[in-house]
Amino acid sequence: MHHSDKDPIIAVATAAGRGGIGILRLSFGKALEAQIVGRLFGENCTLKARYAHLLPFLGTDGGVLDRAIVLLFPAPHSYTGESVLEIQAHGGPVLLSLIMRTCLEKCRDLGLRMAEPGEFTRRAFMNGRMDLTQAEAVADLIDAVSESAVQAAGRSLSGEFSNAVRDVDGNITELRAFIEATLDFPEEDIDVIGSEKVRTRLVQAETGIRAILENARQGQVLREGVTVAIVGSPNVGKSSLLNALAQEEVAIVTDIPGTTRDRIEHWVSLNGVPVKMVDTAGIRTTDDVVESKGIERTLVEIRKADVVLHLKDASGLIRDDTEVLDKVLKEVRHGVPLITVNNKVDLCESAASGGEIAISAKQGVGLSELKARLLEVVGMAATTDGVFMARERHLQCLKTAAEHVSRALLLIDCDPMPELVAEELRLASRALGEILGETTTEDILGMIFSKFCIGK
DSSP, X not given: OOOOTTSOEEEEOSOSSOEEEEEEEEEEOGGGHHHHHHHHHOTTOOOOBTOOEEEEEEOTTSOEEEEEEEEEEOTTSSSSSSEEEEEEEEEOXXXXXXXXXXXXXXXXXXXXXXXOTTHHHHHHHHTTSSOHHHHHHHHHHHHOOSHHHHHHHHHHHTTHHHHHHHHHHHHXXXXXXXXXXXXXXXXXXXXXXXXXXXXXXXXXXXHHHHHHHHHHHHHHHHHHOEEEEEEOOTTSSHHHHXXXXXXXXXXXXXXXXXXXXXXXXXXXXXXXXXXXXXXXGGGSOOOOHHHHHHHHHHHHHHHTOSEEEEEEETTSOSOOOHHHHHHHHHHSOTTOOEEEEEEOGGGOSOOOOTTOEEOBTTTTBTHHHHHHHHHHHTTOOSOOTTOOOOOHHHHHHHHHHHHHHHHHHHHHHSSOOHHHHHHHHHHHHHHHHHHHTSSOOHHHHHHHHHTSOTTO
16 A cells, blocks of 8 residues: 655654663654644643653553653754654553554544655655665665674765765766767867767776776675585584684584584674575485475575585595585586685694695684685675675666766777767666666665665
């Protein structure tokens, strides 16, 4: 059911569950300010802008439900750009839903309704308080799984990503205007397209887009994490390796083969990059019903893997399980790198041969080399400074823009037709505008904001 963007809305803005405080947030047009405040806190109540008032909140029967801190942010100086009212009550879920129900009842005739997921941020975008990349960064900040991801989302929220895109777009638009202006004066007969200036500017634009793309690609890795499928025989030391990487006891370490059967994935953070380690042991053939369910789950994870880590026993005491490795390599996407690691080097003389990495998970030997190799193969070897949060949608738009600029360069080199060059630049500009939400369709917006939590 689609509601109007103009309805007054309400939602609980704090996480579910019990807490010290719980915050309710309302957003509405400035014209409704006096009425809504009057209904909720009494006809004579006037609230000073951005000032914390301690007020009793009364139920529909007139009894005091709670004493709350109440803040009013009048339009346009608020998160959504409309007037926003915040009620900070005690954080019990029953109390909060009671206060919310009361608000809805008292303001029903004013059209107050529950907010849809992401609706507060969507209004902030609609009212020009932020562009689309900044709005998406709000959700990314909430979902960030590592400190580097928090910092990258913060950079996007503060507008670093958007500004980089705007700069390149500004140059492309300027160049396009220049080329189109010469189309209007054909009698001047100047070969603008062939000029070195146009070529240089185009090369700069292409380089600029590729640099943003590289940063954004790393940002996507920070946002979604890297999935590593670990393959190795039972007792080859997968759990010890997980623990050594995580520097805490995350997996169950025992001497009984096949013990890690309930949890197939573990998150560790390598230099701030979230890495999901998927244990593939579960895909050995089995008649056990519980295990066959696990196998299906494991296969789904393996198909998402970015790297396969093959763990072998350097001491030669444990046979290498080639059957599982073959199965895994059949399932992974094309071109996924394979890293071979020899564990338990503390138990033997021979080190790893060409391209293999020698480690001892128990003694922490060779782990830094392994971490470095893992980050290198997923393109995250450099620092994550300056990286901003990005999504698949952004990468697609940047690739499209880069392609159009490359085509414009090709056109200049072969048979220069200014109209075609201008058109390629227009399409590049449109793709960049889509990142910021300047040329985005309604259904893309719906898709983006529906993934937000309610109250944001």
